[in-house]
Amino acid sequence: MKNRPTTLLLLLPAALLVGLLFVLPILGVLSLSVYGDSGFTLGPIRELVGSRVSLVVLERTFWQALTVSVICVVLGYPAAFFMSGLSTKLRAYLVYLILLPFWISILVRTYTWIIILGREGIINRTLAAFGFSPVQILYTDLAVRIAMVQILLPIVVLTCLASMLDIDKGLVKTARSLGATPTQAFVKVFLPLSLSGAATGGIICFILCLGFYVTPALLGGRRSILISNLIDIQVHQSLNWGFAAALATALLIITLACLALFRLLTRGRTEFSSLGVGR
């Protein structure tokens, strides 16, 4: 990379945009958590640490994000693997299909789940037809989780697929010629080389989960709200901006901490060297 002033200049528009529209507002919000009407204060932070509700919601948000990401990777990786073996044409059709849900608003997709999971919904009616008693899925963490997986799965599939298509298929053949069975070739060559893609997908998924708002608001009960919903309540109902800012700060710190942890765990693993966060 050349670092001449002229090439740095090319970075300027993007840097300005990010600076003005992203970094400044964030700093503003973050500062709200330590600056009140009467100057510097630790009030909101003290309030946060003392608030059982906030801690429970934070923990729940973290758990939801983790489980949803793991489920997405577990479901998405094999799907991507299957797609990586198809002909280019067939694969293109499948990618269209996978992207199809993005044409429909998240709101609509979320409401659809109410029809499926509700008390009079498809699942419960089917159960009733077989003589089972209805189950409560809607307005639980499970409903939120199911809908989040549905929304995020395409992203994980496509991230995994991109990294798999980058793998030189000749390497698997090479492994076979060197004495590896098809399973061994997968485990020893393909899997390690596609792991970074799976990890990237998982991390993107995790970070997106932390910010989910509509889904928990519509499908979760009062006991399944996530941090975004709590922040919303603080801003719109309690009008407690300082507390909302403290929650946002906590969310940001958790996100960064998770990235740092991942970086630590994969340090020196060459599988992740292509991933910015791996080294």
Place this chain on the structure above:
Amino acid sequence: MVVNGAAIEFKKVRKTYGNFVALESFSMNVAAGEFMTLLGPSGSGKTTALNSLAGFTDITSGDILIDGVSIARVPTEKRNIGMVFQNYSLFPHRNVLGNVAFPLEMRGVGRAEIRKRSLKALEIVRLGGLAERMPHELSGGQKQRVAFARAIVFEPRVLLMDEPLGALDLKLREAMQLEIKQYQQQIGCTVIYVTHDQGEALTLSDRLAVMDKGLIRQLGTPQDLYDRPNSRFVAEFIGLNNIIKISGSKHDGAIVDGLGVIRFPSEIQPSQGYLSVRPEHIRRTPTGGHPAIVRQAVFLGDAVRYVVETRNGAELTLAEPRSGENSSLDPGSEIAISFEENRLIHLPE
């Protein structure tokens, strides 16, 4: 380590992709411990032939035998064939030692043994000091050596190499050729080597097969193919050659374009096809011969190569060894040339 090479037999192997024929009645016997080369232009089916032996390609018909046993139903990983690929194909997530150890790991060899044998293989290719390096930290020549070490570490009886030196520069390529040949002679494994470089093929091979469009055009020792090419294709592919059309015959010789009547060393004089003669088998003569004018003189160090034109318009290249201090002829000089009669070859096609 010494292994007994395996004998390999291709029996009328045919491979088609849709309507396209990549390999046609490909038959070839490779003796145990022999160094066989497949030589041919790009797209002539060399890789297809290697891949069908290695198990990457299912052949359409025919059979391949190793030591007399058909490998049709033997999966790739059980064929025990070492293979070196043109693009090296090193595992990017494993270091040099990890790459070389791979075949041994797959065979369930014990840890200590793996390390010992892998390091020994690296010793052979003189890369002992680089065991911990990652592939992307290696030069092209070093990658090539790692790929070679990985292909021989499990002591396969057959070693396949698909243009292994294609990506290296000339000097390195020549050095590696010698090393490959030395290694093969020491170990005794059977080698099938693919190249499109005729010089490399002549240097390395016990025998070579010249391929074109999925067919073997000629198979023989380097000397056979150099001295007695059976077709214009082979004659042009191997070494420098003068090839001139024959347009008829008389009782005492063939009528060759631009040269007149030329007598072949055979009983019956050909009436069509081509005359082929190597540059080193054309001489300058003080008397008689065919008058010609020097068009170009190229100084080659130990020899001078002249491009001359005969009075009737045939263009010929001749090579003359340099002896003493004599300077080469200037373009425009008038000379007379004659052929070493028993080195004249008739190419039917």
